Amino acid sequence: MVFWNIFFNPNHNNKKSNQKLNIEKVLLIKNFSQNNKIINIYLSINNEVNLYDLEKLCDAVGWVRRPLKKVKTALENSFLIISIFCYINNKKKLIGFARATSDNSFNATIWDVVIHPDFQGLGLGKVLMNQIIKQLRLYDISTITLFADPQVIKFYRHLGFLIDPDGVKGMFWYPL
Amino acid sequence: MVFWNIFFNPNHNNKKSNQKLNIEKVLLIKNFSQNNKIINIYLSINNEVNLYDLEKLCDAVGWVRRPLKKVKTALENSFLIISIFCYINNKKKLIGFARATSDNSFNATIWDVVIHPDFQGLGLGKVLMNQIIKQLRLYDISTITLFADPQVIKFYRHLGFLIDPDGVKGMFWYPL
Numbered sequence: 001m002v003f004w005n006i007f008f009n010p011n012h013n014n015k016k017s018n019q020k021l022n023i024e025k026v027l028l029i030k031n032f033s034q035n036n037k038i039i040n041i042y043l044s045i046n047n048e049v050n051l052y053d054l055e056k057l058c059d060a061v062g063w064v065r066r067p068l069k070k071v072k073t074a075l076e077n078s079f080l081i082i083s084i085f086c087y088i089n090n091k092k093k094l095i096g097f098a099r100a101t102s103d104n105s106f107n108a109t110i111w112d113v114v115i116h117p118d119f120q121g122l123g124l125g126k127v128l129m130n131q132i133i134k135q136l137r138l139y140d141i142s143t144i145t146l147f148a149d150p151q152v153i154k155f156y157r158h159l160g161f162l163i164d165p166d167g168v169k170g171m172f173w174y175p176l
Numbered sequence: 177m178v179f180w181n182i183f184f185n186p187n188h189n190n191k192k193s194n195q196k197l198n199i200e201k202v203l204l205i206k207n208f209s210q211n212n213k214i215i216n217i218y219l220s221i222n223n224e225v226n227l228y229d230l231e232k233l234c235d236a237v238g239w240v241r242r243p244l245k246k247v248k249t250a251l252e253n254s255f256l257i258i259s260i261f262c263y264i265n266n267k268k269k270l271i272g273f274a275r276a277t278s279d280n281s282f283n284a285t286i287w288d289v290v291i292h293p294d295f296q297g298l299g300l301g302k303v304l305m306n307q308i309i310k311q312l313r314l315y316d317i318s319t320i321t322l323f324a325d326p327q328v329i330k331f332y333r334h335l336g337f338l339i340d341p342d343g344v345k346g347m348f349w350y351p352l
Binding site for chain 1: 242246247249250251252253254255275277278279280281282283284285287309313316318319320321322323324325326329332333335336337338339340341342343344345346347348349350351
């Protein structure tokens, strides 16, 4: 198993606000063995994600189903989308996903971080998150936020995320 | 002093993802007396905000100055911008501001909520926040989030915002 470094053009630092980096496919893990099959695992940035593939991935981790039309709108209006995938029997399989909303300038918020259960424990979540941070930093975004369920707080802490710094509290409003 | 109700066309519920409501001017408080002057206070939605006016307002509450170019990008890429203003000696004065990033579908995050110190205590902050919630709900956005400094947590609680519901924690990543 080999983790490949992902290099980007330093000119991306000077990107205009509406110009988005798009990377179709970067090899992440070469010759990974799963169920007696040797597969390669890839990462892509701001590339189209099939809505049904995403639904399947979210089903696999037991998330509540969401209307596909709303998911489509959410993806269209996300600042950054990272997906991780492989090919099994020549069929593309989505195995990791995360997205971020942002003002493209100061702040970003990460949503819907998910790794398929069959591929958890390989460090893919860490690669996914580090890639998100790297991409947001290319735009000089300095406040990267997320809302963590209790069972993943430790994971995000290891990546350098802080809880309630200087007493700042994440707050939620939900419709009744 | 009269607070006016703001009514919107129910068709806004069917808005397309890239179509934004734009309201130039709604009378909020009529005949408000300040420094022996009678003024009217207005609210506007997704209308252009002068960057220097915004800087002046942020200066008034002691916020750290931010590069205007970055502020411009942030406004351009905000999903919702609410501003409150009045006219003093025929000159428009920005006295309240808030904005939100969003995926236009499920989630929104509110940033930069500010009311000019001379106009605090009138309930304008509450009007501003309720208007943000109302606007986001028109798009059926159900998770409305923000990050509150310790001194304003009580204010947001009164508006129905919850801290750490079900143990979900707001987390931050900052560059070292």
